[in-house]
Amino acid sequence: MRNLLATLGWPALAGILAALLILDRWVLPNGVGNAPGQAAASYHQAVRMAAPSVVNIYTAKVVTERPNPLLRELQRRRLVPPQQPRRRWSQSLGSGVIMTQEGHILTSNHVIAGAELIQVLLHDGRTTAANLVGYDQATDLAVLQIDLSDLRPIVRGDANNLRVGDVVLAIGNPLGVGQSVTQGIVSALGRYFYEPNVFEDFIQTDAIIHPGNSGGALVDSSGSLLGINSVTYSNSGQANTSTSIGIGLAIPVNLATFVMDDLINYGEVIRGWLGVSVEPAGGQGPDSRRPALRVDSVSAGSPAEKAGITVGDYITHIDDEPVADGRITMMKIAMLKPGDRITVTVERGQQSLDLQAIISALNLSPDY
Template identity: 45%
Template sequence: MNTLFRAFTYLRWPVLIGLLCALAVLALFPELKNSSSNRTISNRPLLESLSPSDVNGWQGPISYARAVARAAPAVVNIYTRKQVSIRRHPLFDDPLFRHYFNNSDIPRQQRMQSARGSGVIVSKEGYILTNNHVINGVDEIVVALADGREARAELKGVNSKSDLAVLKIDLDNLNPIAIGSPDTTMVGDVVLAIGNAFGMGQTVTQGIVSATRRRGFNIAAFENFIQTDAAINPGNSGGALIDAHGNLLGINTANLDQGGAAGGIGFAIPVDTAIQTLNDIVEFGRVVRGWLGVEAQSLSPQLAQSFSLNSTNGVLVTHVYNDGPADKAGLRPGDVIVRINNQMVGDGRWGQQEIGESRPGDTVSIEVMRQGKVQTFEAVLAFEPITS
């Protein structure tokens, strides 16, 4: 017993000193404690916490380099030039100045104004889709390809109501973009915007589809936008909005931030609308729209009350063209159109767009209020008359 006591007495100080040193080291270097616990965690498989179905579908981090490499050769930079007059100083028109200096007939000086934008090659024949506002009113259009080549572009036609334009270049070995399906695009899908942002050259931004079929922003007469948070900066207009596989979903058009900075809300015209514009311009030389053959006005609260309507949704038919689709279907002045193809017409703009996006020969369902009763008519649309 005395031997054990002496041994304890002999060892207690070294043990106590050792414990105090260990505590001091942990206090001075807390990462040693964390690294020890991390080693314990890291020894467990990362996927243990996932369900079997999650593990089977696990793909890990993803790069969009293949999608960009597939689509980027078809995205072009567009540079435009327009001759503008420099405003003459008002002093030149002053009678006293003209009397003494006799130079009132100085001609207005001209200068070239440059702008930038983007476009997308959609065919091996050299057809390019872009925005109408990119090329509207310009005198010269130059297209710069991703491979360094340049060419002057010919304007083949525009769809001003949807803010689209079709250009054509005469170059060989073009790489048209693969066309995607915006109809199957879902909110949350990853998208990439490619374009000539701020004139710096081809730039790629990434985001998701935030919404589809967006309308009512007064960006264009006909609106059916894909909304995205991928940055669409100045110069991106007319560029490509692609999916994660490099397929074209839309033509980038606008950013909601009027200050010009990326506000997280951008819009693209669905590619099916753009391709329809291209096909119409190539085949007919103009955009072909459905035509109902009526003139109408929006409902004011007073008009709505006079027709015993609870809202101002609807348009009052004021004129029906003889032998037009509406006339043949049975519509007449005084009818209030409230729905077209089961879609509310609102103040008339949505109804006009529903007709305008349809094709000649399409049958549309028109719901009207006539003498307090709801009636439905079927009309076969005709070609929109050409207006001078």
């Protein structure tokens, strides 16, 4: 009996061991079944690729201090002699991303706004003054340029391929302590918070963004740039650049590079304009099941008017792509150039019309 069990048991035991080996090597995901203390996945290579392209930015400007109200009143009564307003240097810090071999750096406009001196510290320890190429208040982006050799422009990713849940890393100069990295995930896409005519398309992340991170890089797990870290949105309902408590927001790399290219080439951002004001159809229109934007107004002389779009039309497609969100539609039109032709599909009564529009330049009015 014992010999029979031994004869039957060894083949079965060998089969179980072989199955476990196959599961561990070819079937189970990486890291499953790791022995206690075994190293987890590392983002070292991603940081090694991206970090040399992220710089620290230090700015200084002269500010005039307001006199104490009591002192001002005493001066008004001539109880104390008048004094000249006190002026002092105010310093701030932020981050930036090297985008080109020619030394162009993307950063947040609020990092350098009003600065009289801009100094850049590179990852390799070199420092240099930076010149302001241009800025865009609508997206809170600015472009600087430095004159140094052997720069490491960052590898650009594509934010259009981002998914909620993807791992991201925020690299910057938090609190002035030096370059640091925080890790998180993409929490949401297409976020907006402020005025309707401001061009917002934020990536929301739970990677911690401290003061000083503004203008730094948001990269994927391979080190490619996905966005420019912008602000933290707090529960006060305001953009917050002085605390890390809140929702981290980054400007997608696609939008940031569009702004940068225009600032370099033209000194300003040239945005496309159609000239309509729209609202979500909300289940109305000839086909309430189809997403659409109801046209509430058409600007006189606008590309929309010239194309034949009228108040009450329901826009269903632009260049055969369905529309549903007015802000996303605004962003897509704004990233066109004057002279670009688009096909606007509208429903009017029981008709579906394909209207041809030639985009013109936006003057930052609140319609599209």
